[in-house]
Amino acid sequence: xxxxxxxxxxxxxxxxxxxxxxxxxxxxxxxxxxxxxxxxxxxxxxxxxxxxxxxxxxxxxxxxxxxxxxxxxxxxxxxxxxxxxxxxxxxxxxxxxxxxxxxxxxxxxxxxxxxxxxxxxxxxxxxxxxxxxxxxxxxxxxxxxxxxxxxxxxxxxxxxxxxxxxxxxxxxxxxxxxxxxxxxxxxxxxxxxxxxxxxxxxxxxxxxxxxxxxxxxxxxxxxxxxxxxxxxxxxxxxxxxxxxxxxxxxxxxxxxxxxxxxxxxxxxxxxxxxxxxxxxxxxxxxxxxxxxxxxxxxxxxxxxxxxxxxxxxxxxxxxxxxxxxxxxxxxxxxxxxxxxxxxxxxxxxxxxxxxxxxxxxxxxxxxxxxxxxxxxxxxxxxxxxxxxxxxxxxxxxxxxxxxxxxxxxxxxxxxxxxxxxxx
Amino acid sequence: xxxxxxxxxxxxxxxxxxxxxxxxxxxxxxxxxxxxxxxxxxxxxxxxxxxxxxxxxxxxxxxxxxxxxxxxxxxxxxxxxxx
Numbered sequence: 001x002x003x004x005x006x007x008x009x010x011x012x013x014x015x016x017x018x019x020x021x022x023x024x025x026x027x028x029x030x031x032x033x034x035x036x037x038x039x040x041x042x043x044x045x046x047x048x049x050x051x052x053x054x055x056x057x058x059x060x061x062x063x064x065x066x067x068x069x070x071x072x073x074x075x076x077x078x079x080x081x082x083x084x085x086x087x088x089x090x091x092x093x094x095x096x097x098x099x100x101x102x103x104x105x106x107x108x109x110x111x112x113x114x115x116x117x118x119x120x121x122x123x124x125x126x127x128x129x130x131x132x133x134x135x136x137x138x139x140x141x142x143x144x145x146x147x148x149x150x151x152x153x154x155x156x157x158x159x160x161x162x163x164x165x166x167x168x169x170x171x172x173x174x175x176x177x178x179x180x181x182x183x184x185x186x187x188x189x190x191x192x193x194x195x196x197x198x199x200x201x202x203x204x205x206x207x208x209x210x211x212x213x214x215x216x217x218x219x220x221x222x223x224x225x226x227x228x229x230x231x232x233x234x235x236x237x238x239x240x241x242x243x244x245x246x247x248x249x250x251x252x253x254x255x256x257x258x259x260x261x262x263x264x265x266x267x268x269x270x271x272x273x274x275x276x277x278x279x280x281x282x283x284x285x286x287x288x289x290x291x292x293x294x295x296x297x298x299x300x301x302x303x304x305x306x307x308x309x310x311x312x313x314x315x316x317x318x319x320x321x322x323x324x325x326x327x328x329x330x331x332x333x334x335x336x337x338x339x340x341x342x343x344x345x346x347x348x349x350x351x352x353x354x355x356x357x358x359x360x361x362x363x364x365x366x367x368x369x370x371x372x373x374x375x376x377x378x379x380x381x382x383x384x385x386x387x388x389x390x391x392x393x394x395x396x397x398x399x400x401x402x403x404x405x406x407x408x409x410x411x412x413x414x415x416x417x418x419x420x421x422x423x
Numbered sequence: 424x425x426x427x428x429x430x431x432x433x434x435x436x437x438x439x440x441x442x443x444x445x446x447x448x449x450x451x452x453x454x455x456x457x458x459x460x461x462x463x464x465x466x467x468x469x470x471x472x473x474x475x476x477x478x479x480x481x482x483x484x485x486x487x488x489x490x491x492x493x494x495x496x497x498x499x500x501x502x503x504x505x506x
Contacts, residue, residue: 011475077474210470214444217470217495276442342446343475348482350450351457358446 012072014344016089020069021333022411023097027061028326028404030104035381036397043314043385043393053107058321059192060100060122066329067200068092071133071150073336078207079147081136088128095125103168115172119165126161130154145223149203152231156195163188179242186241194257195234197325201290202226202264204332212335213284215271222267226260233257247305254305258298265291282367286331289375293323314385322400323378330374330407337414338362349419362414370410373403425464428488429500433464440469441496449476456483456501467499 034054035042042054072089075081083089099121106114137151167184170177177184206218236253245253269291272284297319304312338361346355377399384392425431438455440448452467453476459465467473472489480487480501488500 011478080474211445214442214470277444339445347446347449347453347475347479350453350479355450358444 011076011343012083012086012089014340016086016093017069017073017340018337018411018415019090019093020065020072021337022408022415023093024062024065024069024329024333025404025407025411027057027065027100028407029401030061031057032397032401032404034108036394036401039397040384040388040390040393043388045310046313046317049107049110053104055317055321056100056107057104058326059197060096060103063197063321063325063329065096066333067153067197068096068129070200070204070329070332070336071129071154073340074204075133075136075150078204079137079140079144079150080142081140083132083136085128085132088132092125092129092132095121095128099125106168106172112172115168116174119168119174122161123165126157130158130161134158145218145220145227146203146207148224148227149199149206152227152234153196153199153203156191156199156234160188160192160196163191180244183241183244187238190234190237190241193320193325194230194237198261199230201325201328202230202261205264205268205328208332208335209268209271209287213272214276215274218267218271222263226264229256229260233260251302251305254302258302261298262295265294281334281364282371283331283334285371286327286334286374289378290324290328290331293319293327293378297324311386311388315382318378318382318385322381327374327378330370333407333411334362334367337411341414341417345418353419356417361417362410366406366410366413370403370406373399373406377403426488426490426500429464430502430505433462433502435466436463437466437468440467440473446475448473449479452476452499452501453479453483456480456485459501459503461503461505463502465501467497467501469497469499471495472497473499 031054034050034057038050042048042050045051068089072083072086075083099118102114102118102121105111106118134151134154137147137154140147163184166175166178167181167188169175170181170184206223209215210217233254233256237250237257240250240253268287272287297316300312300316300319304316338358341361342356342358349355377396379396380392380399381396383389384394384396425435436455436459438451440451443451448467448469452465452473455465472491476499477487484504485501486504490498490500492498
């Protein structure tokens with residue numbers, strides 16, 4: 001089979017993904033500071049404003065920042081799509097920061113003045129981002145699993161953001177609530193986490209595991225089945241939530257998606273075990289931790305349907321957000337950032353001067369140290385939140401702060417790598 | 424089999440990148456491209472289309488032809504533009 005009309009230099013300028021990537025662990029520092037300051041109180045009720053602030057510092061501040069940077073970078077590379085109005089990505093980044101700070105600040109200080117700022121900034125940032133990326137992805141004719149997964153992720157995010165804005169407006173009295181708050185909350189969480197975050201990580205996983213770890217390709221038919229099952233569950237669960245369905249119906253609706261997620265996890269785990277290069281590095285461990293946390297988080301979510309204990313909500317949140325989403329995005333940064341630095345700064349010098357290897361751009365001893373801190377954060381926060389032990393939660397916050405700070409330093413170290421000039 | 428668009432009569436240099444980790448395929452191919460004679464054509468074997476490589480080949484004035492296979496693997500043919 002022949003292919004012509006290949007995309008040429010469609011990659012965005014390096015500052016675009018990098019500004020998103022570097023901002024993520026800074027929000028990690030803010031999230032860690034909040035846990036350290038309030039201790040176990042942030043894990044007392046999922047309706048608590050401090051808990052909602054913490055959740056959004058991680059979901060929007062960490063995970064979404066890395067996802068946005070990755071979308072801008074990966075859509076041209078993995079999907080062959082040209083992202084339009086690329087310079088506007090810097091505006092998206094600026095308004096994301098304003099929006100997240102205003103949202104978290106509004107929730108923490110209970111300041112009605114900050115919520116309209118949060119709504120305006122986040123709506124602007126997401127509208128531009130989603131318009132850019134959906135335009136790029138719907139122009140791509142290929143319907144490969146990675147492209148379909150990215151579309152699912154973006155559409156889910158669009159719906160989740162709309163529901164989030166509806167909810168903030170209703171809480172602050174900007175407009176009356178259209179739907180019952182618990183329905184909006186559950187729909188918002190389902191779309192943002194399963195469709196938005198899960199969709200992108202699964203879709204990118206199909207592609208980057210074989211690319212970076214030299215494994216066999218992800219079986220295409222299985223990938224298509226996983227996406228179909230995920231889409232079915234997402235739609236079915238949304239309909240069930242809107243109709244206030246009971247636990248058994250919700251469980252039935254979730255089942256195909258949960259099964260697909262477990263099949264994805266087992267397939268990737270197997271691919272990593274059978275990879276051609278048996279090198280063990282921090283990125284591999286980040287993936288493995290994420291792949292362990294993912295099914296465990298789903299187990300907690302499923303258990304919560306039949307045993308509505310708030311601690312299961314926190315176990316799900318910690319395992320999914322910190323254990324799965326933040327961990328895998330952290331690991332991917334360690335693959336993507338050195339590669340981008342090499343590509344933008346050194347690739348044109350190949351054959352002219354000696355170019356560094358990726359492991360020289362970001363040495364393993366730097367990344368493995370941070371991995372340990374991230375793992376310790378999970379191992380202390382999880383039992384701390386489940387057993388409501390304040391000192392364990394605060395210890396977890398210190399590990400999380402160290403991990404986030406370490407990631408900031410590692411990224412700065414990598415960003416400083418430049419070709420040596422002789423003049 | 425040599426594709427129709429690849430100039431005939433050239434000697435073929437094969438570079439197998441199927442078991443190399445990024446960015447080694449790019450390094451190996453670009454180093455080979457810099458040594459490529461006008462009478463030679465480079466055949467790169469890889470697990471997938473190396474998109475980031477194309478702007479770098481274009482910058483070096485190279486012509487390319489890509490064949491993709493069902494399993495996602497590719498053969499990329501690279502040769503010099505003859506003025």
